[in-house]
Amino acid sequence: MARKGYFIRKNLLIQRKLQFKYMAFVLAAILITSAVIVLSVYLAHWSLLRARLPEIQAKAIIDEVSRTLNTLLLFEIPLAVFIAVIASIIVSHKVAGPVYHLQKVAREVARGDLTRSVHLRRDDELKNLSEAFNSVIDNMHVLVSNDRKLIFELSKVADTLYGDLKDKKINEQEALVLIRKVNDLIGELKTLIMHYKIEKS
Structure with a gap:
């Protein structure tokens, strides 16, 4: 049975529930990592500044460093979260897309249409599963x-x-x-x- 070539899926959120779980996991990992990094940076800077500067100068410098760090972190953390959301959508789509397509073809085969087969994009995951599924259909x-x-x-x-x-x-x-x-x-x-x-x- 002849197989069609690869195709490009246009909808990135094709299995929303699966992809949102995946995204939540990625975002939680990024936020926890970010919190640990931010806390480490603050503690390291404050302890260094307090140890090396006299009391009066330290307060002014710590305030200035805190403002600079806050400004940087308030810009960088949302940017990192935004990039993580986009990356997790794209990465999760490599699994969710094939799962969606496998389910769709499985339903059609279950209704008796043995002319169907699973066609995935080149970079999709689950290619081995789709090849095995196509072999069963054949x-x-x-x-x-x-x-x-x-x-x-x-x-x-x-x-x-x-x-x-x-x-x-x-x-x-x-x-x-x-x-x-x-x-x-x-x-x-x-x-x-x-x-x-x-x-x-």
């Missing part, structure tokens, strides 16, 4: 095609047998040959489907 396609051919042949033999018996155009020996052919076709059909496990152990 195998089901071959199985159903072979079943249809055998069912068609069975139908044809049964119609011939019925017509010949009805019109008395066939003797008992010829009827036995046709019945044997029907049994052979049924055996082929059984062979095709018997290796599938349908009962839980």
Whole structure:
């Protein structure tokens, strides 16, 4: 079965619940890291300034350093959070997009459309899963095609047998040959489907 090429997904928030969980995790990690860094910077600067400057000068310098640090941090932390949000959307999309597409194709295959297959972008995650899923669809396609051919042949033999018996155009020996052919076709059909496990152990 021929496969289509890769495509570009336009909607970045395709599995919102999954992506928001991913984003919350990334943002929490960034905010905790930022808080630790900010606290470390403040403590390091204050302890250095207090240790090296006389009391009167220290207060003025600490106030100036605090204002400078606050200004920098008030600009840098929101910028870092914004960049983290964008990065987490893009990174989570590499998983959420394929999950969404796999679910969509799985629903269509479950409804009986074996012409479907999963096509992911080059840089998406879960490529191995999509290839395995496509392999399952291809195998089901071959199985159903072979079943249809055998069912068609069975139908044809049964119609011939019925017509010949009805019109008395066939003797008992010829009827036995046709019945044997029907049994052979049924055996082929059984062979095709018997290796599938349908009962839980």
